[in-house]
Amino acid sequence: MRTATPVSEWLEANWSLDLTLAEWWRRLFDAGFAFPTWPEGLGGSKASNADSRTVTSALAAAGVIGPPAGNGPNMGGPTLIAHATPEQRQRFVAPMGRGQHQWCQLFSEPGAGSDLASLATKAERDGDEFVITGQKVWNSKADVSEWGMLLARTDPDQPKHRGISFIMLDMHQPGVEVRPLVQMNGAAEFCEVFITEARAKRTDVIGELHDGWNVARTTLTNERASAAAGRSRGLVTVAAGSAEGNLERPVGELIERSRKAVADPTKRFELLLNARKMIALAQEFGVADQPCVRDRLMRYHVHSEVYRLNGQRARDGARTAKAVPDGSMMKLDLAMLAHESRDLSLSLIGAEGMLAGDDAREHGRVQRAGLSSFVPSLGGGTNEIQRNIIGERTLGLPREAGSDGDIAFRDLRRS
Numbered sequence: 542m543r544t545a546t547p548v549s550e551w552l553e554a555n556w557s558l559d560l561t562l563a564e565w566w567r568r569l570f571d572a573g574f575a576f577p578t579w580p581e582g583l584g585g586s587k588a589s590n591a592d593s594r595t596v597t598s599a600l601a602a603a604g605v606i607g608p609p610a611g612n613g614p615n616m617g618g619p620t621l622i623a624h625a626t627p628e629q630r631q632r633f634v635a636p637m638g639r640g641q642h643q644w645c646q647l648f649s650e651p652g653a654g655s656d657l658a659s660l661a662t663k664a665e666r667d668g669d670e671f672v673i674t675g676q677k678v679w680n681s682k683a684d685v686s687e688w689g690m691l692l693a694r695t696d697p698d699q700p701k702h703r704g705i706s707f708i709m710l711d712m713h714q715p716g717v718e719v720r721p722l723v724q725m726n727g728a729a730e731f732c733e734v735f736i737t738e739a740r741a742k743r744t745d746v747i748g749e750l751h752d753g754w755n756v757a758r759t760t761l762t763n764e765r766a767s768a769a770a771g772r773s774r775g776l777v778t779v780a781a782g783s784a785e786g787n788l789e790r791p792v793g794e795l796i797e798r799s800r801k802a803v804a805d806p807t808k809r810f811e812l813l814l815n816a817r818k819m820i821a822l823a824q825e826f827g828v829a830d831q832p833c834v835r836d837r838l839m840r841y842h843v844h845s846e847v848y849r850l851n852g853q854r855a856r857d858g859a860r861t862a863k864a865v866p867d868g869s870m871m872k873l874d875l876a877m878l879a880h881e882s883r884d885l886s887l888s889l890i891g892a893e894g895m896l897a898g899d900d901a902r903e904h905g906r907v908q909r910a911g912l913s914s915f916v917p918s919l920g921g922g923t924n925e926i927q928r929n930i931i932g933e934r935t936l937g938l939p940r941e942a943g944s945d946g947d948i949a950f951r952d953l954r955r956s
C-alpha cells in the first residue's frame with residue numbers, strides 16, 4: 542500500500558481545479574485511491590483500514606473533492622464485492638465507483654420495515670428476465686438514482702427469509718415511478734417507489750437466486766457501519782450520479798459551491814449539536830449557573846466523549862483485529878446521543894424552540910437539529926432492532942421468539 546507521500550505526489554500530478562468532476566473521479570478510481578480497501582481494479586488496492594485513513598487524510602489536507610459519496614460506495618460496493626460475479630463487479634461497481642451512477646436501496650415497504658423479510662414485492666420469471674411489481678418506501682436518493690438495490694420475492698413457496706432475491710433494478714425504465722417525500726425537518730431526501738411490471742435480467746441478480754437475504758445482510762451491516770462512522774472530516778463531498786449535472790462541471794466550481802453551502806445556515810444539516818455549542822446556548826439563555834443544567838451539560842459532554850472515543854477504538858481495533866464496538870452499538874449510541882442533544886438543547890432555549898426558519902436564531906439551527914434527531918434512530922434499522930442484534934449476535938442471547946420460521950411465505954397471515 543502506498544503511504545501519504547506518494548498520495549501527495551500523485552495529487553501534484555493529477556489534481557487541477559479545471560478538471561471535470563467525471564475526469565477527477567476517474568483518476569482517483571483508476572489510481573486505487575477512491576476506496577483503498579477495495580480490490581485492485583475496483584477503485585482500491587486492498588489496503589488496511591489504517592492505510593485507507595491515511596489516504597483520506599491526505600486528500601482532505603489537500604482540499605480536493607473526495608471519492609463519490611452515497612449508498613453505492615457506503616453499502617452497495619461492499620455488497621457486490623462480497624457476492625457478485627467478476628462480470629457483475631465490472632458492470633456495476635466500476636461506473637458507481639467512478640461516480641457515474643448513484644444507487645438507492647429499495648428494501649423497506651409499507652408492510653415491511655423492521656420485519657424486512659415480510660416484503661411482498663414480487664419478481665416473476667419471464668424467460669431470461671424478471672417482471673417486478675410492488676411498492677417500496679423511505680428510499681433515500683431514489684429520485685436521483687440510476688440503479689436500485691432491490692429485494693423482491695422470487696419464490697413465495699419458501700419461508701419468508703428464503704425465496705427473496707437481491708436484484709439490481711434500472712431506475713430509468715417504464716414501470717418505475719418515484720415520488721419524493723418531505724421529512725419533518727424540511728428535507729426531501731427519501732421517496733416512495735411504485736414498481737409496475739418493471740423488468741430486470743437474470744444477470745442482474747446478485748448472489749444465488751432466492752438467496753437475497755444473505756446478500757442483504759452484507760448491505761445492512763455496511764449500512765449500520767457507515768451510519769455510525771459519519772462523514773470524513775475536511776473532505777469536500779459531492780453526491781455520485783448524473784442527475785444534478787455535476788459530472789461535467791469543473792471541480793473548482795464545485796468546491797466553491799460547497800464552501801458557500803457550508804457557510805449558509807439554511808443548508809446546514811446536523812443530527813446533533815456538540816457539547817461546546819450546548820454550553821454556549823446555556824450561557825446565551827442565562828441558565829448556565831443552574832445546578833440541574835450544569836449536571837445535564839456535564840453528562841452530555843461525557844456521553845459525547847465516550848461516543849467519540851469508542852469511534853476511535855473501533856477504528857484502531859479494526860487495524861489490530863481486537864474486539865471493538867460494532868456498527869450496531871455505534872449506531873445505537875449515536876441515536877441516543879442525538880435524542881439527548883435534542884432534549885437538552887430545546888430545554889435550554891425554552892419557548893424559543895417554538896420558532897422556526899428566519900424567525901429563530903441561526904435560522905432555526907437548534908430546532909432543525911432536533912427534528913433531524915430521529916434519522917439515526919430509524920434509518921438503517923430502529924434502536925429496538927439494534928438492541929435485538931446486539932443481544933443475539935454480540936451477547937449470544939437466545940433469538941427472539943418467532944412462529945413463522947418454517948411456514949411458506951404465501952401461507953403466512955399478513956396484515
Ligand SMILES: Cc1cc2nc3c(=O)[nH]c(=O)nc-3n(C[C@H](O)[C@H](O)[C@H](O)COP(=O)(O)OP(=O)(O)OC[C@H]3O[C@@H](n4cnc5c(N)ncnc54)[C@H](O)[C@@H]3O)c2cc1C
Binds near residue numbers: 647650915920925
Ligand atoms: C432517514 C431514513 C432513511 C431511510 N432510508 C431508507 C432507504 O434508503 N431504503 C430503505 O429501504 N429504507 C430506508 N429507510 C427505512 C428504515 O429502514 C425503516 O424506517 C426502519 O427499518 C423501520 O421500519 P418502519 O419504519 O416500517 O417501522 P416499523 O418496523 O413498523 O417499527 C415501528 C416500531 O416498532 C418497533 N419494533 C418493530 N419490530 C420490533 C421488534 N422485533 N422488537 C422491538 N421493537 C420492534 C420499532 O423499533 C419501531 O419503534 C429509511 C428510514 C429513515 C428514517
